[in-house]
Amino acid sequence: MSLKLKSGFSFDYDNLFGDGKVTxxxxxxxxxxxxxxxxxxxxxxxxGIIRAHLSKDGEPExxxxxxxxxxxxxxINSPTSLKRLDDLTARVKNxxxxxxxxxxxxxxxxxxxxxxxxxxxxWNEKTVEERSGxxxxxxxxxxxxxxxxxxxxxxxxxxxxxxxxxxxxxxSVILLCISKSGGTLDTMSGFMVIYKALKDDANIDVEVIAVxxxxxxxxxxxxxxxxxxxxxxxAVPDGVGGRFTIFTEVGLSLAACIGFDIKSFLDGARAMxxxxxxxxxxxxxxxxxxxxxxxxxxxxxRDIEVMMPYGDYLKSVSEWYIQLLAxxxxxxxxxxGKEVCYGRTPVVAVGTTDMHAQTQQHQEGKLNKVxxxxxxxxxxxxxxIPNVFPDxxxxxxxxxxxxxxxxxxxxxxxxxxxxxxxRFSALFSLPTLSPYHLGELLYLLAMxxxxxxxxxxxxxxxxxxxEAYKRIMGPMLxxxxxxx
Numbered sequence: 001m002s003l004k005l006k007s008g009f010s011f012d013y014d015n016l017f018g019d020g021k022v023t024x025x026x027x028x029x030x031x032x033x034x035x036x037x038x039x040x041x042x043x044x045x046x047x048g049i050i051r052a053h054l055s056k057d058g059e060p061e062x063x064x065x066x067x068x069x070x071x072x073x074x075x076i077n078s079p080t081s082l083k084r085l086d087d088l089t090a091r092v093k094n095x096x097x098x099x100x101x102x103x104x105x106x107x108x109x110x111x112x113x114x115x116x117x118x119x120x121x122x123w124n125e126k127t128v129e130e131r132s133g134x135x136x137x138x139x140x141x142x143x144x145x146x147x148x149x150x151x152x153x154x155x156x157x158x159x160x161x162x163x164x165x166x167x168x169x170x171x172s173v174i175l176l177c178i179s180k181s182g183g184t185l186d187t188m189s190g191f192m193v194i195y196k197a198l199k200d201d202a203n204i205d206v207e208v209i210a211v212x213x214x215x216x217x218x219x220x221x222x223x224x225x226x227x228x229x230x231x232x233x234x235a236v237p238d239g240v241g242g243r244f245t246i247f248t249e250v251g252l253s254l255a256a257c258i259g260f261d262i263k264s265f266l267d268g269a270r271a272m273x274x275x276x277x278x279x280x281x282x283x284x285x286x287x288x289x290x291x292x293x294x295x296x297x298x299x300x301x302r303d304i305e306v307m308m309p310y311g312d313y314l315k316s317v318s319e320w321y322i323q324l325l326a327x328x329x330x331x332x333x334x335x336x337g338k339e340v341c342y343g344r345t346p347v348v349a350v351g352t353t354d355m356h357a358q359t360q361q362h363q364e365g366k367l368n369k370v371x372x373x374x375x376x377x378x379x380x381x382x383x384x385i386p387n388v389f390p391d392x393x394x395x396x397x398x399x400x401x402x403x404x405x406x407x408x409x410x411x412x413x414x415x416x417x418x419x420x421x422x423r424f425s426a427l428f429s430l431p432t433l434s435p436y437h438l439g440e441l442l443y444l445l446a447m448x449x450x451x452x453x454x455x456x457x458x459x460x461x462x463x464x465x466x467e468a469y470k471r472i473m474g475p476m477l478x479x480x481x482x483x484x
Contacts, residue, residue, distance in 0.1 A: 003285055005275055007268075007429035008377070009440045011285050013292055015415055015425040016370065022295045022424075027281070030455070034291050037454035038279050041066075044450070045277075048239060052335035056467050063461050064239030068247035069270035069439070076237045076248055077266060084234075085249070085256040088209075092257050094133035096172045097163075098156060100194060100259045102141030103250070104186045107211075107236075109320040110246030111138060111178075111254045112444070116313045117433055118260045134259050135174070140194060141187035147191050153197045160203035170205045173198055176257070178211040178250055182222025182235040185473070211253055212236055226465035241461055243324045243448055261435040268439025276447050285444050290451035292426070293344065293370055302370045302424050303344045305307050305361060309374035310351035310411045313433075317374065321445055328449040330465065331458040342456045345438040352410045363417060371418060371425040374441070376413055378402035379431050419428060 002012040016022060044050050048062030054063035064076060073075050092099065101111050115123075115137055120160040124136040140152055160171035175198075177191045198206040210226035213219075214235040219227060226233045234249040245251060247269055252262050296302040305325065307318040330343035349358050351373070364372055385406070387399035398406070418425050428444070430437040453460025 002427075002429075003283065003288060005268060005271070005285070007271060007437065007440065009272075009437055010427075010429045011289060011444075012161050012429060013288070015419045015423075015427075016292050016296065020422060021385040022292050023320060025244055026295045027291060028473050030291060030295060033455055034281060034451070035279065036286060037290075037451050038284075038287060041276070041447070041450060043465045045273075049261050050450075050453075050459070050461060056462065056464070061461075062239040063450075064230070064237065064450035065241070065244035065247065066273060066450075068240065068244075069266050069273050069443065071263075071266060076235075076240065077252075081235075081249065082262065085252055085262060088253065088256040089259065090133055092174065093259070094128070096135045096174055096257075097159070098136040098138060098171070099174045099176055099254070100138045100140055100152070100156075100193045101176045101178070101254050102139075102187050102194070103176075103211075104142045104184060106245050106320075107178040107187070107250055107324060108139060108142035109243075109316070110251040112316045113246065113320050113438075114251055114255045114260055115139075115258060116316045117435075117438055118255075120313055123258075128227065132259060135257060137254070137258060141177075141184075141190040143196050144186050144189055149193055153194060155202055156198065156204065160201060162205045170203055173204055173206050174257070175206060175208045176211065176241070176254060177208060177222065177252075178236070179222050180213050180242075181220045182210075182212060182225060183220075185477070187221075207231075209234065209253065211250055213238075241322075241327075241463070243327055246320070247446075248444060265435040265439040268434075268436035269271060269440075270442035271436075272440040273442040273447065275445070286447035287451050289426075289444065292453060293448075294452050294455045295342050296319070296424055300424075301368050304347060304369040304370045305344050306347045306349050306358070306369055307374075308349040308351050308371055311374075311433075312350065313354075314376075315348070315350040315375055316443070318348045318350065320442070322348055324445060324449055327463045327466065328460040329452060329456065329458060331456075331466070332455040335459060336457070340456075343456050351414065352407065355414055359414060362423065363421060367422060369423065371415075371423065373411055373415060373425060373427045374430070375408055375427065376404070376430050376433050380432070420457045 001014045001017060002010045012301045025399040044063055048064050050063045051132045053061060053063060068076050071082060073079060140149060163171050163227055172298045175195060177185050184187060199203045208231045210222050210231050211234045212222040236250055237248050240248055255262050276284050278284050281287050281291060307321045309317055325346040327361060332339060332341055361417060362369060382402045382404040385399050385401050387396055389395045415425050428441055430441060449460050
């Protein structure tokens, strides 16, 4: 059983729904709840209001991520904002040597997804011509790690020295600093260390682009710094939590630096949002996904979701989703203030790698998991396995098969084995790894957690648990500084 959209994107739930799994009677029993959740999504789209949602300051706050796929003046993404991103693309192409993307949480995870699917692991080893004139890309500010930060500085300084020795101009580096407030310890500490080191190097021209709160009347720390220093800025918009900001200038500013097709990506997200506006659960991908997994968790104890894309460059999708699910649904209290300690636990996996690491647990461990597969139907530049050793029968038997086809056989085998032992799984299938289909997938996942928040009666758009450690960490840092 599957739900297939006109684009070819499909959600196959055959191993999650039916006899011995989530049943039709189960879904029917939640009809009133999921219809109420659907009405809440309609209100959210029309007004930005989600019942009982408050900001971290305890103030009413709109939820606007469902606006992001719609490009029009006055929206988060507008013709004007997309033109600025196009201008950024033109400004970096064949002019900037390297971009360092500094951010944490969604400001790192979302950007890493866009980089991985566009560029792959060996982007920085390619020539400028092979990169079509786009810069090398590095990530930092996603951990407070002295070794990796120092290694990055050393790498950029080494590149600058090589360029100088070959008679070139200074190495041109953009620091893309992403923080709504500018007070994010992980990001800003790394930013200041890297900024000073590069500014002090006579062989490097360093420019800063700040992606931050756009409010100029009451500027936050990073916005004021950008205004004082004359840095170019892009927006971390109000009403869109970090885990959803891949659809905003937070993610799209980096996308512009690597030639990613932003318009197609947002078109895919919009098409998915339109598909999710039907009240028919069997035709609404996000509502169906949320309801089946919610029932699997609450009735059948399958409260761990293993996100297992098949393909190395899709692993970051799994890592992005882990934050989305964990921060959105891991809540101690429901909307009425009752302690419920709700949440499904997300686990990162990638096929086939984790078939040799985690699958033993998936196959024979506790009956507490749903394995969510992602596959590509067609790979660009697929490779046939050659018959290099014809006298070795076991190796000759796998020759003549494309790697992409072998990968999907492995996935099918995994899914069938799980199903044969009462294990739940489902499949998202993308026709190709295009920006359009990526937009469909990521928006489906975002809308799914919004639905599940309503089903579980928890606020899917706050993150009070994250604020708890921050309140403890601030004074401890001050004590550390005072003791030096």
